[in-house]
Amino acid sequence: MKNYEVVRDEISQTKELQSLEAWIENFKTTIGLSAADFKKIIQRMIDEEEVVVHKEKVYFLDNKRFARGTFRVVRDTFGFVENDHVSIYIAGLDYNGSLDLDDVLVEIKSAEKQYGVIVTTLKRNRDVLLGTMKMRGKGLFFIPYDTKITLQVEYEKGNLSLKENDRVIGKILNVGDKIDVEITSVLGQADEPGMDVRSVLFVYGIDVEFPEEVLEEVKSVPSEVSEKETEGRMDHRDQYVITIDGEDAKDLDDAIYMESLANGFRLYVHIADVAHYVKQDSAIGKSAFERSSSVYMVDRVVPMLPKELSNGVCSLHPNVDRLVMTAQIDIGFNGEIIDYNIYQSVIHSKRRMSYIEVNSGEDLKEVQPMIDMMRECASRLKYKREQAGSIGFESDESKFIIDNDGNVLDIFKRETGEAEEMIEMFMVTANEVVARHARYQFIPILYRIHDHPTKEKMQDLSHTLRILGYRMKGNLEEIRPKSLQKALEFFEGKPEYPVVSKLMLRSMSKAKYSPEPIGHFGLALEDYAHFTSPIRRYPDLLLHQRLKKYVVKQDRRNVEKDEAFTEEAGIHASKKERSILDAERQVEKIKKAQFMQDKVGETFIGYISGVTNFGIFVELPNTVEGLIHVRTLNDDFYQYDAMAQKMIGERTKQVYSIGQKLKVKLVSVDKIEHVVNFEIIKPRTRKGRRVIHERRRKKS
Structure with a gap:
């Protein structure tokens, strides 16, 4: 350990690049370290991503001179290399043969201005390209579907018969001044219905079909809840439990029930017990880990779990028994959490409701008193959160009306009503309570974290807001959520409000998953995790699996193994979330452009x-x-x-x-x-x- 620290300190403080051989001689002379022991230390530093060894040179990754990150091409003239700490601008002439999404080593030429050059590609994260065959002169050319692929592509077609406008898959053989590919299959014509979305799914590595072993395992999953499975659970089948979702939702994760207390409200948040059916090491569990999340495209959903689970026995449909994990939360009249309990239960939802139905307030019948109570509770929770500084960014979510061929008939801004806000308040409260419980109990889970924005981003935002007529107050280096909330309130009702909301959102750090509970800046919460959507998000499913192990079964064996897996899952889920979000945005961009073509x-x-x-x-x-x-x-x-x-x-x-x-x-x-x-x-x-x-x- 001592030798490791000595080697690390010496390498980190040396400004000139040195070769492995030079370092071996250096440490052999200074501390008597053998070549074999030095190489073991270097390998550990490589494994922990502290150094990269390229062409026998040792690069220390301090994010000031050198960094490792994911290369994201914007266009052929520039892109960025990003990791959790830096975002380095790369000019088109400095790509050095790297492709979009590659893991690369970058030399940072200016830490202040954050620009650099790519030294080398460390890992190719794509081994195939999607392309369209286009006629130019007398020949067919492979034109990459992904416009972020900026190099010319040359192809081998093998025995395939190709024609213009074929959408093809090319296996990458070599990358240099150009990309050599072998065309392995033809998907169809580029303008076929649905080909646009299929192409985006392919480019972003989103699997539509489940592996054979998953489909085989699904066959053993029951289609309904047996009485034996309800044994040992709290029985809430007598509660008038309801679900409130979008009209077209099929995977119903959450159900709610509320009753009054002398000093406030008792909220029951019932979440589908997916972990009862999906174990971490099962084929379905491993597939869910890889997929990480359901993907919501304009005209389709690519589910994280097979439909037998997501739309079937896990979904909290009305008038059937369902197994759930329950967060019972007592809330005071001031919106404070008085007490809580987390346990396994069984419910029998009495009514499926939609946001539109609840917002209209019509035909609520016997559920009216409970909805009124829920609205009152939600308003108190909202007030409490606003006092803490929770930032309410305006959502620019689009609603698409589409036909059976995937053509967009209309687009409008999705409006958020009182019902959506109420459910969000309840889900955030449940997420907070479960995260706090996991932290107190030292349960290894993934927290949803949102770090403080950087001083530089806040300075840029402050300057723009000043131009628009608002002066931010306080120390920009240690900005508090309340300061940003006040800025939003200043612009509320003004023409600039949507733009200010967007600018503020872009100034924030990216939310991600981490085993470390550092808090959520945007929500102004110390404890936060994703608990309420285990059908469609892997971090939620992992949290449920850990609750069953550590809380229900009181099994604390293999904690270190669980911690290591949690760290791996956090890195994977955060990276996959970014990719899925990019894919969803790309499809929206395509569909919006198609919608505007005849206008x-x-x-x-x-x-x-x-x-x-x-x-x-x-x-x-x-x-x-x-x-x-x-x-x-x-x-x-x-x-x-x-x-x-x-x-x-x-x-x-x-x-x-x-x-x-x-x-x-x-x-x-x-x-x-x-x-x-x-x-x-x-x-x-x-x-x-x-x-x-x-x-x-x-x-x-």
């Missing part, structure tokens, strides 16, 4: 959602966002003011800034990049109207 020439009213050096982004009320490219601003020469987030006309002094309302015309839709292009429609001036009137008078 070229139409005019819309939107607001400026972003300003960059290449143009202005405008978002419409239906959540579709488009670009006004700077080259279309032909009435003046416009300068981009990065600090003020504005475009300013040199001659006219015309200013375009975030939050500003604009009338725009749709001029084109890029079918490859799925970009919607707008032009500004300027109001006619009085002089312009006189000229037009005079011309018309002369013609008549």
Whole structure:
């Protein structure tokens, strides 16, 4: 151990790169360390990702000079290498043959400005490419479907017969100045119904089909709950339990019941006991780990669990017995948690309700008194959270109306009503209570953590808000959620509010999963974990499995093994979550572009959602966002003011800034990049109207 610390300290403090041989000689001379022992230490440092050895040179990963991370291409001219600590800008000339999503070693040229160059690719995270065969001249060319693949692709077709517009899979053979692939299969024509979504699923490595061993294991899962399975559980089948979900939901994770107490409310949050059917080391459990989450595309769901579980025996349908894990929570009239209990139970849901039904308040009948009580409790919980500083970001979630072929008929912004807010309050409360219990009991679980935003991000946000008329208060280095909440409240009801909410959200650190309970900044909570969605999220399922082991069975064997697996699961789930979110956004982008294709020439009213050096982004009320490219601003020469987030006309002094309302015309839709292009429609001036009137008078 002592030698390890000496070696680590010496390597970390040496500014010049040295070879393995040089280090071996150095430590042989200074501390008498043998070459074999040194190599063991270096291997441990490699395993713990403290160093990378490339071409016999030892690179210390301090995130100041060198870092290891995932390379994410934005376009052929730039990308970023990211890990939990840094995000390093990479210019297109410095990709060094790395592909999007590769694990790379990066040399950081400026820690302050955060830019660098890729030294080498450490791991390829894709071994196949999706492409479309396109005719150019007399030959067919392989055009990568993923526009983040910036190198030219050359292919071998083997015995396959290829034609234009075929969507194909190419196995990567070699990457250098170009990518060599062998085409292994043809999926079909690129414009077939559903091919767009299938292509995105493929690019992001999202498996639609379950492995054979999972399908085989599912056959042994019962389709209903037997009386024997209810033994030893609290029996809540007499409660008037209800579920409240979206109208089209099939995987019902959570059910609720409430009764009054002399000093407040008793809330029962019943969550599907998926862990009763899915063990960690089973085929279904391993598959759930790999998938990590259900994926919600515009026209389909790719479930984490087979439908026999997700839509069947685990889903809390009405009028059938279901096994659940229950969080019984006593809540005071001031919204404080007085007491709680976590245990296994059985329920018999009496009624399935929708958000629309509860929000309308019509035909609630016998459930009306309980809904009223729930609303009252939720309002008190909300007030308590707001006092603590919980930040209520505005959601820009889109709602799509689609036909059987996956074509989008309409898009609108999903509205959040009182029912959605009420259920969210109850689920957050349950998540908090279970996380606190797990921490007190030293149970190895995955916490949902959200770190404090960086000082740099807060300085940028503060500057933008000042331009919009609000001055942030307090120390930006140790910003508190309450400060951000007050800023949002200042803009509430103003045109800038949606943009400010977005800017603030982008300034936050990324939420992730971790075995360490460092708290959740955005929710202003010290303890938080995901407990309420085990049908569709692996961290929730793992938490349930651990509750059954450590709380129900009181089994504390193999704690160290469980801790090691939890750490691995946190890294995997956080990485997979990012990939799934990117895939879902990509599908939304594609579908929005397709929806706008037949509307070229139409005019819309939107607001400026972003300003960059290449143009202005405008978002419409239906959540579709488009670009006004700077080259279309032909009435003046416009300068981009990065600090003020504005475009300013040199001659006219015309200013375009975030939050500003604009009338725009749709001029084109890029079918490859799925970009919607707008032009500004300027109001006619009085002089312009006189000229037009005079011309018309002369013609008549």
